[in-house]
Amino acid sequence: MEIIQIQHPISDSLKSKMEPCALALGFFDGVHKGHQKLLQRTKDIAKRNKLTFAVMTFFPHPREIINPKQGKMKYLTPMVSKEERFLEMGVEKLFVVQFDPYFSSLSPEAFVSQYIIGVNCKHVVAGFDYHYGRMGKGNMETLEKDGKGKFSVTTVSKMDHVGEKISSTAIRQLLSIGNVNLIPHFLGDYYKVKGMVQQSSLFYKNNQFLKIKIDESYRIPANGVYNVFVDIEGSRFNGVCHQVTYKNNNASLLVYLSNCFIDTSLKQVNVIWLQKVFTKQKEHSDFRKYFVYDEIVI
């Protein structure tokens, strides 16, 4: 997959060397079931018409620029995870447009001519409610009209789960109340975050406490106690996440693994959130006591 970073204004030299593509448009946080349907549709269209399968997404999230008071955005899939998901889905070319105030003030017509026709797109695919351009004024009808026949448009119909639109907002809401067990209905899988084991202590042969620092831009479920899986170097371990603490906007997890004897320290891990056990986590002052003694039971 070729990744092309674009900063406004898009350069003429970049535009001149683009082979014809079918282009999926959107932010795609989570790469959830609605996004997957849209991407699959784009892939099929690209194959049928011998076009490159391309995606155009933006960074950071428009909300960070349009509503900066709300602070830094936390993502379901930070850019690196999103790139991995696109690669798995067979995307051949990924355009990542820097979403800055200058770009956000582009009119819908200018976005279509400079960024869609500009990258030699022959077919655009976006969802029924897609909006783009200054104030989000452009929609699927203006897209067709402003394309002036230079590309065709496929509008993907709404995908829902028992009447609710599958959306990154719905997944964020489930995370905010800790209902991680319901997330697969929307995401197509359990919610997963990447991190690194900062500290670990082994006791009773194969029990461990881990302090896992989560990559900064991930969204974390509401405080509570959760059943999780922890994937470490191709092996999966059952765990309980007992505590989430925040420092300088970063989250650390205290995770207990009941049957793990491998050396976990400084390993990259994936934490997979299965089910909330209790809403309230214990009040702990800090994690240190779990790592200074050899044998502790919560």
Ligand SMILES: Cc1cc2nc3c(=O)[nH]c(=O)nc-3n(C[C@H](O)[C@H](O)[C@H](O)COP(=O)(O)O)c2cc1C
């Ligand atoms: C050129 C351009 C300008 C945009 N300007 C605005 C804006 O001024 N206000 C706004 O709320 N959203 C703006 N957006 C964001 C879109 O409405 C939309 O949220 C974004 O493209 C992500 O789409 P998605 O969340 O539907 O995937 C703009 C998008 C584009 C492509």
Ligand SMILES: Nc1ncnc2c1ncn2[C@@H]1O[C@H](COP(=O)(O)OP(=O)(O)O)[C@@H](O)[C@H]1O
């Ligand atoms: N449930 C859905 N059904 C169909 N298309 C969708 C759905 N959710 C998102 N899309 C489309 O996928 C693209 C990326 O959507 P985005 O706005 O990033 O997702 P979300 O609405 O989940 O935040 C857009 O073209 C959008 O219209």
